[in-house]
Amino acid sequence: MSFRTRRLVEFRDTDAAGIVHFSAFFPWMESAEHEMLRSLGIKVLPDSHDDPSVTWPRVSVGCDYANAARFEDWLEIEVSVVKIGRSSIRYEVAFSRQDKGGGIVPVAKGTTVVVCCRLRPGGGLEKAMIPDEIRAKLESV
Ligand SMILES: CC(C)(COP(=O)(O)OP(=O)(O)OC[C@H]1O[C@@H](n2cnc3c(N)ncnc32)[C@H](O)[C@@H]1OP(=O)(O)O)[C@@H](O)C(=O)NCCC(=O)NCCSC(=O)c1cc(O)c2ccccc2c1O
Numbered sequence: 001m002s003f004r005t006r007r008l009v010e011f012r013d014t015d016a017a018g019i020v021h022f023s024a025f026f027p028w029m030e031s032a033e034h035e036m037l038r039s040l041g042i043k044v045l046p047d048s049h050d051d052p053s054v055t056w057p058r059v060s061v062g063c064d065y066a067n068a069a070r071f072e073d074w075l076e077i078e079v080s081v082v083k084i085g086r087s088s089i090r091y092e093v094a095f096s097r098q099d100k101g102g103g104i105v106p107v108a109k110g111t112t113v114v115v116c117c118r119l120r121p122g123g124g125l126e127k128a129m130i131p132d133e134i135r136a137k138l139e140s141v
Contacts, residue, residue, distance in 0.1 A: 014071050095107040
């Protein structure tokens with residue numbers, strides 16, 4: 001299973017060549033992941049340093065680009081949880097669009113690795129084991 005969402009390419013997402021700039025995909029990957037967490041009832045961010053909820057800093061991100069996307073293309077975005085470790089989670093985010101004939105065109109595939117952390121007083125990050133309740137929710141994606 002996976003989580004699906006979609007997004008319209010805005011003018012500001014494109015570069016001088018008229019195609020989506022490589023950097024635009026990273027905020028989209030992040031937004032889609034957050035949307036998936038919210039849909040599962042997992043907090044994206046603790047409310048305060050006193051809140052024992054966990055937080056999800058990234059330790060690795062990447063993206064491969066297969067075909068260009070352009071202004072006003074609708075991008076289909078599919079988030080998959082590909083690996084749940086002790087503290088880390090690897091997500092894959094696949095972007096695709098339709099061609100004029102309605103065929104599916106792969107656009108890009110990103111990966112993100114996040115680490116479950118607690119916020120130390122003062123704002124530092126401390127790695128934590130993924131809580132069982134969150135692990136179970138992520139295993140359902
Ligand atoms: C996060 C750290 C505190 C972890 O340090 P530590 O030394 O304890 O980590 P380990 O080396 O033991 O690794 C833990 C875990 O991760 C796996 N891992 C580590 N590096 C990689 C890698 N490069 N690739 C793949 N996997 C990696 C490792 O195998 C372990 O896996 P297990 O499952 O076996 O436990 C420390 O690394 C740190 O502080 N890093 C800096 C983090 C940072 O500043 N990131 C950039 C900004 S974060 C950010 O932008 C951000 C975005 C969001 O959307 C958020 C959303 C919600 C909350 C927070 C967000 C956020 O912060």
